[in-house]
Amino acid sequence: MGTTKPLFRDLNADDPEPETTEVDSLCMNCHATGITRLLLTKIPFYKEVVLMSFTCDLCGYQNNEIQSGAALSEKGVRYTLYVSSERDLNRQVVKSDYTSIKLVEIDFEIPCKSQKGEVTTVEGVINRAIMGLEQDQPVRRIQHPDVAAQIDEVITRLQKLKELEQPFTLILEDISGNSFIENPNAPKIDENCKTQYFVRSKDQDHELGIFTKEEITGEKESAILHPISEGCTLEDFEGEVLQFPTNCPNCGSPCKTNMKLTNIPHFKEVVIMATICDTCGHKTNEVKSGSGIEPKGLRIEIDVNSRDDFSRDVLKSETCSLKIPQLQLEVGPHALGGRFTTVEGLIQAIKEQLYDPQNCNLYMFGDSQGPKSKLKFEEFIQKFDVILDGNLPITIVLDDPAGNSYVQSMRDDEQLDEGLRITHYERSFEQNEELGLNDMRTENYEAP
Numbered sequence: 001m002g003t004t005k006p007l008f009r010d011l012n013a014d015d016p017e018p019e020t021t022e023v024d025s026l027c028m029n030c031h032a033t034g035i036t037r038l039l040l041t042k043i044p045f046y047k048e049v050v051l052m053s054f055t056c057d058l059c060g061y062q063n064n065e066i067q068s069g070a071a072l073s074e075k076g077v078r079y080t081l082y083v084s085s086e087r088d089l090n091r092q093v094v095k096s097d098y099t100s101i102k103l104v105e106i107d108f109e110i111p112c113k114s115q116k117g118e119v120t121t122v123e124g125v126i127n128r129a130i131m132g133l134e135q136d137q138p139v140r141r142i143q144h145p146d147v148a149a150q151i152d153e154v155i156t157r158l159q160k161l162k163e164l165e166q167p168f169t170l171i172l173e174d175i176s177g178n179s180f181i182e183n184p185n186a187p188k189i190d191e192n193c194k195t196q197y198f199v200r201s202k203d204q205d206h207e208l209g210i211f212t213k214e215e216i217t218g219e220k221e222s223a224i225l226h227p228i229s230e231g232c233t234l235e236d237f238e239g240e241v242l243q244f245p246t247n248c249p250n251c252g253s254p255c256k257t258n259m260k261l262t263n264i265p266h267f268k269e270v271v272i273m274a275t276i277c278d279t280c281g282h283k284t285n286e287v288k289s290g291s292g293i294e295p296k297g298l299r300i301e302i303d304v305n306s307r308d309d310f311s312r313d314v315l316k317s318e319t320c321s322l323k324i325p326q327l328q329l330e331v332g333p334h335a336l337g338g339r340f341t342t343v344e345g346l347i348q349a350i351k352e353q354l355y356d357p358q359n360c361n362l363y364m365f366g367d368s369q370g371p372k373s374k375l376k377f378e379e380f381i382q383k384f385d386v387i388l389d390g391n392l393p394i395t396i397v398l399d400d401p402a403g404n405s406y407v408q409s410m411r412d413d414e415q416l417d418e419g420l421r422i423t424h425y426e427r428s429f430e431q432n433e434e435l436g437l438n439d440m441r442t443e444n445y446e447a448p
Contacts, residue, residue, distance in 0.1 A: 025054060029061035040069055040252075048252060068096065068117070069252070072208060073177025073334075075197040075434070081122070081181055082192045084167040089123040092182040095172065098208065099179050101125060104169040106157045112175070122170060122181075123162060130158050175204045188328040195332065199436030246275065250282035264315060264340070264406060272340065287338040289317055293435055294403025296424040302343060302396040302407055303419035304387070310344035312420075313408035319435065320400035322346075327383060327394070343396065344388065351384040401431035 025036040034056035042048050048069035055062050083089060095101070096117040101110040103126075110129060120128070133155050140148035161168050172179060177197070183190040205211070213219060242259045257275045264270060271288045302312065316322070318338035322331040329350075336349055354377070386392045398405050403424070410417040427435075 027056040030059040076175040094180040099174040248277035253279035289404035297401040298403040301421040315406040317404040319402040323397040
């Protein structure tokens with residue numbers, strides 16, 4: 001039995017015969033039968049895609065297309081970038097078909113689905129807008145001179161943005177959540193770019209082709225999927241390990257996820273999920289809260305000064321972000337997901353997100369990294385080893401607007417010890433939106 005390969009594989013010289021699928025298709029030119037070839041692969045620094053190539057041997061018609069092969073994110077994303085230098089203009093931008101772009105200072109907006117998804121830069125976004133406006137200008141100047149003059153004025157203003165005569169604000173909003181703006185200061189905090197996640201509205205779900213079972217069939221989903229059988233207590237049900245089929249988040253191959261309900265002492269009930277892919281060996285574990293959103297947000301500060309501090313139990317929920325001020329490091333809630341671990345395990349998980357010890361590869365840049373970037377990241381990674389050896393005191397700040405995170409106290413009387421500080425706070429409008437408690441769109445959003 002041969003080795004099973006992932007569904008989505010990297011294009012490289014070591015894979016000279018990538019697996020393609022051929023399907024008979026109707027030619028839209030001569031209506032004969034042609035062949036469509038499908039290739040599932042990965043774009044570096046982006047995601048999985050499906051490449052499609054159609055050829056008709058009868059009339060010679062050819063057509064190529066690319067579609068996303070990755071799953072839609074659970075939430076939409078909004079980036080607010082303050083462009084003030086040439087370095088900001090050169091930031092890499094990944095935008096999907098569902099991305100809308102707004103240049104606040106000149107009141108210029110590119111609606112979603114008006115352009116195909118692409119990998120470009122901030123300057124490239126402006127250049128593409130200028131090219132689109134200039135495309136039919138010669139005809140407009142003859143047929144509609146007034147409209148052409150107004151468009152020329154907009155083009156001039158866009159050119160001034162490229163020349164950075166004054167700083168400007170770019171808002172990129174993607175309801176699919178599959179867009180990205182590069183942080184040139186990584187792994188340090190990006191001072192010029194603000195990232196916000198939001199829960200999609202029903203109309204936005206429909207635009208992405210997401211419908212509930214009730215909307216499709218008219219049947220309401222039962223609140224209890226698997227009722228407890230007679231003679232089975234709630235404790236027995238919580239002791240069961242449930243299993244359901246899913247796809248590997250790394251290679252897309254079919255695999256299974258194990259799920260178990262458990263109770264953390266002095267805290268609350270949580271759901272632990274673990275996935276192991278037999279195809280590529282990828283392992284994930286995730287923790288989700290078994291209760292709803294708390295009335296207030298939660299901020300926890302942990303002083304890590306000695307080896308004993310590494311043994312604290314930590315529950316980081318999927319809505320919790322993390323900061324280490326001494327490293328100028330900020331990790332969003334979606335980077336690590338929800339997990340139940342220790343302080344040492346949390347630090348180790350951050351390091352593994354950036355560095356692959358088997359391939360000696362920095363995930364942030366891959367094989368395209370320059371010498372300065374490589375040296376900068378190597379020095380940054382080495383700081384994690386110093387921290388894990390107990391030679392660099394740090395403070396870990398957990399900020400969870402949903403209030404579903406937890407850190408173990410080192411005292412026996414359930415009171416906080418000196419190295420642990422917990423603060424409850426009122427959530428902001430943006431935090432409520434990220435938790436699905438608000439409904440705010442880009443047109444109502446004012447730039448900072």
